[in-house]
Structure formats: structure tokens, C-alpha cells
Amino acid sequence: METRINQSLEEQSSSEQSLQNVEDMLKKVNFPVTIKFEDVVHKIKPQSSGKYCYYSLKKNTKSKEKTILKGVSGVVSPGEILAILGPSGCGKTTLLTALGGRMNSRDTTGTITYNNKPFSATVKRTTGFVSQTNAFYPHLTVSETLIFTALLRLPNSLTKREKIVHAEAVISQLGLSKCKNIVIGGRFVKGLSGGERKRISIGQELLINPSLLFLDEPTSGLDSTMAKKILMCLSKLAEGKRTVLMTIHQPASCLFYMFDKILLLSEGNTVYFGKGEDVMNYFGSIGFVPSVAMNPSDFLLDLANGVASGDPKEDREAVKQTLISAYKTNLSEKLKAEFQEMENQSLTSDNSKHKQQKTSKWSTTWWQHFLVLLRRDLKERRHDAFSGLKIGQILFLSIITGLIWWQSNTANLEDQVGLLFFYSRQAGFFPLFSALHTFPLERMMLEKERSSGMYRLSSYLIAKTAADFLLELVLPTVFVIITYFMGGLKPTPTNFFSTLSATLYTAIVAQSLGLAIGALVLNQRQAGTIASTLMLTFLLTGGFFVENIPRFISWLEYLSFTNYSYKLLLLSQYKPNETYNCGKTETCLVGDFPRIKFVGLNHEVLSVFVMFIMFVGFRVVTYFGLRRVGVSHK
Numbered sequence: 182m183e184t185r186i187n188q189s190l191e192e193q194s195s196s197e198q199s200l201q202n203v204e205d206m207l208k209k210v211n212f213p214v215t216i217k218f219e220d221v222v223h224k225i226k227p228q229s230s231g232k233y234c235y236y237s238l239k240k241n242t243k244s245k246e247k248t249i250l251k252g253v254s255g256v257v258s259p260g261e262i263l264a265i266l267g268p269s270g271c272g273k274t275t276l277l278t279a280l281g282g283r284m285n286s287r288d289t290t291g292t293i294t295y296n297n298k299p300f301s302a303t304v305k306r307t308t309g310f311v312s313q314t315n316a317f318y319p320h321l322t323v324s325e326t327l328i329f330t331a332l333l334r335l336p337n338s339l340t341k342r343e344k345i346v347h348a349e350a351v352i353s354q355l356g357l358s359k360c361k362n363i364v365i366g367g368r369f370v371k372g373l374s375g376g377e378r379k380r381i382s383i384g385q386e387l388l389i390n391p392s393l394l395f396l397d398e399p400t401s402g403l404d405s406t407m408a409k410k411i412l413m414c415l416s417k418l419a420e421g422k423r424t425v426l427m428t429i430h431q432p433a434s435c436l437f438y439m440f441d442k443i444l445l446l447s448e449g450n451t452v453y454f455g456k457g458e459d460v461m462n463y464f465g466s467i468g469f470v471p472s473v474a475m476n477p478s479d480f481l482l483d484l485a486n487g488v489a490s491g492d493p494k495e496d497r498e499a500v501k502q503t504l505i506s507a508y509k510t511n512l513s514e515k516l517k518a519e520f521q522e523m524e525n526q527s528l529t530s531d532n533s534k535h536k537q538q539k540t541s542k543w544s545t546t547w548w549q550h551f552l553v554l555l556r557r558d559l560k561e562r563r564h565d566a567f568s569g570l571k572i573g574q575i576l577f578l579s580i581i582t583g584l585i586w587w588q589s590n591t592a593n594l595e596d597q598v599g600l601l602f603f604y605s606r607q608a609g610f611f612p613l614f615s616a617l618h619t620f621p622l623e624r625m626m627l628e629k630e631r632s633s634g635m636y637r638l639s640s641y642l643i644a645k646t647a648a649d650f651l652l653e654l655v656l657p658t659v660f661v662i663i664t665y666f667m668g669g670l671k672p673t674p675t676n677f678f679s680t681l682s683a684t685l686y687t688a689i690v691a692q693s694l695g696l697a698i699g700a701l702v703l704n705q706r707q708a709g710t711i712a713s714t715l716m717l718t719f720l721l722t723g724g725f726f727v728e729n730i731p732r733f734i735s736w737l738e739y740l741s742f743t744n745y746s747y748k749l750l751l752l753s754q755y756k757p758n759e760t761y762n763c764g765k766t767e768t769c770l771v772g773d774f775p776r777i778k779f780v781g782l783n784h785e786v787l788s789v790f791v792m793f794i795m796f797v798g799f800r801v802v803t804y805f806g807l808r809r810v811g812v813s814h815k
Contacts, residue, residue, distance in 0.1 A: 212307055213259035213422040214295050214392040216280060219520060221291035223250040223275055223284065249275045251449040252291070254516055256523070257442060259392070259422040262415060264429050264457070266478060267446035267485050273428035274313070274397055276446070280426060281310045281395040283632055295393070297524070302542055304393070305634060309386025313397040315378045316625035318561040319367030323357055323381060324348070325560065326365060330385045332553045333635045336544045351384045355414060376407035380414065386633075387418070394418065396427040405433045412439050434476040447485040452504040454512060467507045543637065550636040554644035559651065566652040575656045576663075578607070583667025590669050594761050598776050600668050601680075601750040602725040605743055608657055608684045609691035610716065615653070616695030617712050619645075620807065621705045627810050642804055649692060657688045671754055679753035687746040690792050693799035694742070700806030719743040725776060742795050745788040748780050757782045 224246040249272045257263045265273045278284045280293060282300045295304045317326060327348040335344045352361050357380060365381065366372015373381075379399060386394060399415070400408035412432075416439055419425045443460050445453040453460060461477055464470070469489055471480045483489070484504060487497025543550075565571075586600045620627070630636065661681045666672065670680065695712060702708040722730065723743035730738065738744045755771045763769035772782050 210259075210307075210390055210392045210422050212392045214304070214307065214424050215256065215258045215297075215523075216393060216424055216426070217256045217292075217294050217297070217520065217523065218280060219254045219292045220252045221250050221254070221276065221279060221289065221293065222248065222252055223272070223279060223289045224248050225288060249449050250279070250289075253444075253446070253449070253451050254513070254520075255442075255444055255451075255454045256516070256519065257424050257426055259424050260419055261441040262419050262425040262427070262439070263442045263444060264427055264432070264440040265444045265446065266429060266481055268482055269430070270448075271446040271485065272449040273446060276444075277395055277397055277426060277428050281308060281393075283310065306389065306544070307392040309383075309389065309391035309394045310633060311379075311382045311386055311394070311396040311399060312629060313401055314625060315375075315382050316629045317365045317367070317378065317381065318557070318626065319370040319372060320364055320561050320564045321557070322362050322364050323352065323373070323377075324361040325557075326381060327351060327384055327388065329553060329557045330635070331388050332545075333550060333630075334389055334544055334633070337546070337549075347388055351387050354387070355380045355384050357381065357384065374407075376403050376410065379403065379411055383411075383414070392423060394423055394425045396425070398428055398430060400429060400432065400436075405435070408433065409436060412436050429478075431476075431482060432478050434478070437477045443481075445481050445485055447487075447501050447504065450501075450505045450508075451513075452485060452501075452508050453481075454508075454516060463511075467504075467511070469504075542634065547637055547640050550640035551644050551647075554636060554641055555647050558644055558648040562648060562652055566655070571656065575660055579660045579663035582607075582660075583664045586664070586668040588667075588669035594771070594774055595776065597668075597670070597754075598751070598774070599725075600664075600670070601754065602723070602747055604661070604664075604680070604684050604750055605687055605723065605746040606720060607660065608687040609719070609743055609746065612653060612657070612688045612692035613695040613712060613716060614709070616649075616692040617699050617708050618705055619696060620699040620803075620810075621703050621708060624703055624810060627807065631810060638804065638807055642800065642807070645696075646800065649689065653692060654685050654688060657684055660684075676754060680750060683746065683749035683753050686749070686789075686792060687742065690742050690746075690796045690799070693796050693803070697799040697802040697806065700803040703806075703810070723747050742792055744780070745792050748782075748788050749785065749792075751777055751780060752782055752785050755782060 226246055253272075253276055255263070265276060267273050275284070279289050282305060293300065295301075298304075321329070328345055331344040331348040332341065335347060339347070352358055357377065360373060360377060364370065364372050365378060383394075383396070383399070394415075396415070399411050403411065415425055415427070419441075438457060440457040442455065443453060443457045444451065445460075453463060455463065460481070464480075464484065469484060472490070484500070487495075487500040489495065489500045582600075582603065586596060589597045589600060627641075631638065658681065661684050665677060665680060670676065694715070698708050698712050698715075702711065718737065719741040720726065720743055722738040722741045723746075725747060755777065757770070757772040759771040760768040761771055761774070763774075771777060
């Protein structure tokens with residue numbers, strides 16, 4: 182007993198020591214990075230701004246390019262915090278995205294270097310990017326969220342236990358220990374506060390101990406107290422030789438002087454770049470002084486909007502041009518001289534200490550990605566897949582269906598055939614519309630994780646497919662078990678399992694179609710409209726409602742998975758030479774029954790094969806539909 186206690190104490194002490202070691206390691210980076218950007222210009226075409234549209238109605242219409250960034254320059258060294266300020270639409274987020282290596286390089290010109298070298302896999306591995314909108318799986322706890330992130334992003338040089346310790350250290354460092362076992366929550370799930378979610382976003386990036394940390398509006402939607410906590414946390418991170426860049430709209434005066442450097446933008450033009458403590462003196466030296474005591478950030482935003490005196494007759498464009506000219510005269514040349522001095526120093530100094538080595542694109546193997554993503558998907562989706570509403574829905578529908586078709590038999594063959602077609606419809610309808618919303622709802626998460634290079638898209642999609650088999654086929658199985666025997670279908674094990682297999686096969690094909698539509702459209706309303714149209718078309722050509730389809734449109738039945746599903750369900754119950762009572766003393770072949778004869782009781786293997794091709798084809802379409810989501814073009 183004493184030995185066990187001593188062993189337990191030793192393990193606890195070892196765990197605490199490991200946690201302390203990781204916390205100490207996270208306080209300072211091993212690869213400090215100086216980011217330098219010179220004359221950065223970004224242009225877009227107005228009609229191509231719809232990121233998720235494949236086609237433009239104005240494809241052939243000539244339109245002028247819009248310049249978002251107009252020659253922005255600056256430099257940020259390790260241990261410094263740069264705040265990018267400016268009014269809405271001035272290009273803050275665009276600049277941050279470009280500096281973070283997440284912008285299409287074809288639309289961006291200028292020079293951006295990291296320790297005087299271009300963006301690379303090594304830099305990406307040491308870069309953290311926190312977007313303005315927090316995207317999380319609502320049913321996962323804080324601890325689960327960070328542990329799954331650690332398992333996906335940290336390299337294989339660390340063991341699984343060491344990765345978990347990293348996650349625990351980040352939780353402790355960001356003051357999240359009290360809420361680590363609470364679900365994050367979301368729109369319809371009660372969970373954490375906005376400040377806590379923002380700290381989790383920072384924590385997910387802090388796991389990789391980043392040298393560069395980019396944050397888009399980290400204090401957006403937070404009160405002044407919580408905003409101060411976030412910025413104090415970032416100040417501590419910068420003390421560990423991290424380079425921190427953030428966009429911020431209108432910080433409180435108590436926060437303004439926490440920034441080491443300020444970059445003020447006005448319509449894509451730089452009007453100030455320099456130390457935060459010098460900004461008010463600079464504008465005073467060129468004749469712009471606030472008339473009353475005010476928050477420095479409010480004053481800077483007024484200037485960036487062309488408001489200097491508050492006079493309604495004031496020429497705002499003239500004020501902006503004056504500020505731009507003053508920057509070029511007083512600060513731009515000084516910055517260029519600083520760039521030249523840095524280049525001279527880099528040529529003479531020994532940079533071997535921080536040479537960028539070739540790094541693999543992925544931190545872990547495909548199989549590890551798959552296993553972690555599968556486990557995460559099962560944990561998150563079980564709450565929705567087995568919600569009380571869905572269970573109640575399937576039980577109610579099963580009982581109603583069983584009572585309506587109570588103990589039907591071949592004497593009422595038309596009713597029994599109708600039940601089998603209803604199986605096909607039910608197995609196709611619910612999985613399709615359930616899968617339809619998967620990617621439109623997960624788009625933000627997918628963008629966030631794919632942009633950071635967290636995992637391969639193929640491992641994500643196959644993990645989701647495996648989770649579908651484990652989660653989405655349970656309720657259809659319950660439906661078949663209840664209705665099969667109530668409906669009077671053949672009670673032999675062979676017939677039952679054939680019917681169950683055909684129903685589940687239909688469900689996974691229909692779900693694949695739903696995923697493909699959702700991945701291509703990424704809009705819930707549009708996806709619903711397309712799916713409804715296709716599903717109705719498939720039902721009409723499924724072989725039950727209309728037997729004599731005109732030849733010029735009969736080809737649609739070969740595209741309908743409902744048609745093949747219906748055939749497999751009929752084959753699960755009937756054989757061509759089987760008979761039924763078609764009159765008081767007359768028997769007829771089941772294969773000659775009109776609603777069966779049109780579909781036929783043949784080509785079973787072909788139907789299975791065609792549905793398999795559909796399943797694979799829809800999944801491939803889904804893959805290529807998702808390839809454009811959250812991919813860095815840098």
C-alpha cells in the first residue's frame with residue numbers, strides 16, 4: 182500500500198514538473214522573427230469579391246480594379262506589439278492577412294520578409310493567426326478543444342502525453358483553469374463568455390509557441406476590463422521575444438499606450454508608422470492637435486477619416502492628402518533608411534543561428550490526423566445525432582409507419598410495395614437534408630483550421646465519412662427494426678438483413694449527395710433549394726409514381742439513386758418466379774406486378790455497383806468543393 186502511494190506521489194510530482202517545464206518554455210520563443218514589409222499593394226476586382234462563388238454573372242464585364250492597400254511599409258521586431266489602426270474599410274484586416282501569409286500572392290505586390298527571408302513552411306509553423314470571429318465546436322470543453330488542437334498541430338517529436346501537457350500549460354498560462362471542463366458553447370448552447378472564448382483562440386495558436394502572432398480585432402465585442410486582460414496577456418507574450426501584430430478599431434485610452442508601435446491607415450494609405458509614445462507629438466508637429474482632451478485612438482480615427490477641426494464645411498479629402506504627404510515627407514524616408522541599415526546589418530552579421538531549415542508541410546502523419554479527427558467528430562456530433570428531438574422523431578415516425586402498414590402481406594402487394602418505396606424515400610430524405618448543412622455550418626472552423634495547416638483535407642473528409650457510418654446509421658436501423666415486423670414483411674433473417682442493408686446503403690449515398698451539395702454551395706438556403714429540387718426529381722423518376730415515362734426524359738431514371746435503391750429493396754423481398762394472389766382463385770407472378778415490372782427484379786449487382794459509384798463520386802465532388810476553403814495562396 183505504501184509503495185503504491187509513493188509511486189502515485191512520484192507520478193504526480195513528475196507531471197507537475199513537466200507542466201512547469203512546458204510553462205517555462207512557452208514564456209520565450211526559440212526562433213525570434215523580425216517581420217519587414219515594404220510598399221505592399223493589394224488590388225481586387227469588384228465582381229470577384231464573392232469568395233465562394235464559382236461563376237460570376239459579370240464574367241465578361243470589364244471593371245476597374247480597386248486598390249485596398251497603397252504602398253504600406255513597416256517593420257516589427259521581436260518583443261514588440263504593432264497595432265494597426267484605422268476606420269472600417271481602410272485595409273487593416275487585408276494587411277494583417279497578407280503579412281500572415283494568407284493572401285493570394287497574385288493580387289498582392291511588394292516585399293514581405295521574415296528575418297530577411299520570404300514566407301516558408303518554417304515560418305508558417307511558427308506563426309499563430311487569431312481571426313476576428315471565434316470558431317469552435319460548441320459541445321467540446323475547453324480542455325478537449327485545446328488537447329485536440331495540440332494532438333493535430335504539435336510535431337511527432339513530442340509524445341501524446343507531452344502534447345496533452347502542452348495543452349494543460351496553455352490553459353494555466355491564460356487563466357482558463359477554472360473553466361477547463363466547461364463546454365465552450367455557441368449560438369444555441371450555453372457556454373463561456375466572449376473574453377474566455379477569445380483567450381481560447383489565442384491559446385490554440387500559443388500551443389505551437391509561435392514566434393509571430395497575428396490577431397484580428399482581439400478586443401472586438403469585449404468590455405474595457407476584459408479587453409485590458411487580453412492585451413495584458415499579449416504584452417506578457419511579447420516579453421518572450423514574440424512579434425505581435427494586431428488590428429484594433431478603437432482601443433480605450435488605458436490600452437493605447439500598451440502598444441510599442443502604431444500603424445495608422447486611411448483608405449489604404451499610411452498616415453503614421455512609428456512608436457506609440459510619439460504619435461501625438463508627431464501630429465502636433467505637423468499642425469494637428471486635438472481641441473479638447475480626448476482618447477488618442479479617437480483622435481487618430483478622426484484624422485484618418487479626414488476630420489481635423491470638426492467643422493462640417495471642412496474639406497476631408499484635403500486633410501487626408503495633407504496627412505499622406507506629411508507621412509511621405511517626414512516618416513517614409515526615415516523608414517527606408519532603417520530598412521537599408523537592417524539590410525547592411527544582415528549582410529555583416531552571422532545569421533547561422535536562425536537559418537530556416539526545410540520543414541515538412543505537416544506536423545504529424547495522415548493516420549494520426551485521421552484518428553484525432555474521428556475521435557473529435559464523434560465527441561462533437563453525438564449530441565446532435567442522438568438528440569432527444571431526433572430520437573423522438575424517428576420513434577414517432579416508426580410507430581406511425583408500422584401502424585399504417587400493419588401486417589401487410591402479398592395479398593395486398595401494392596401496399597407492401599408502397600412500404601418498400603417509403604423505405605427508399607425515408608432513407609434518402611433525412612440523411613440528405615441532415616448532411617446538407619454540415620459544411621455551411623462548419624465553414625468557419627474549416628477555414629480556420631485549413632489556413633493554419635492543421636491537417637490534410639483528405640484525412641478530415643475520410644474521418645467524417647467513418648463517423649457517418651458510426652453515427653448516422655443508428656437511427657435508420659432503429660426505424661427498419663420497428664417497422665419491418667410491424668409491416669408484415671418476410672420474417673426470415675436473410676430477407677430482414679437484405680432490407681436493412683439496402684436501406685442503410687441508400688442512407689449513405691443520399692448523405693454523400695447532401696455533403697457534395699453543401700460543399701459546393703456553402704450556403705444553407707441555396708443548398709436546401711437545390712437539394713429539394715433534386716430529391717423531388719429523383720422521387721418522380723424512382724419507378725413508383727410514374728411507370729410510363731416519355732423516352733426523351735427517361736434517361737433521368739439512370740441518374741436517380743432512388744431508382745436503384747427501390748430495386749434493391751424489392752429484391753430483398755421478392756424473386757421473379759414468386760407468385761401472389763391477384764384474384765379470388767388466380768395467382769400471378771410477382772415480377773409481372775405493374776409497379777415491380779417497370780423497375781424489374783434483375784441486375785442486382787449492377788444496382789449495387791452504380792450506387793457505389795455514386796457514393797464515391799459524391800465524396801470526390803465534396804473533396805474538390807472543400808479544397809478552396811481556407812487555403813493559403815501565399
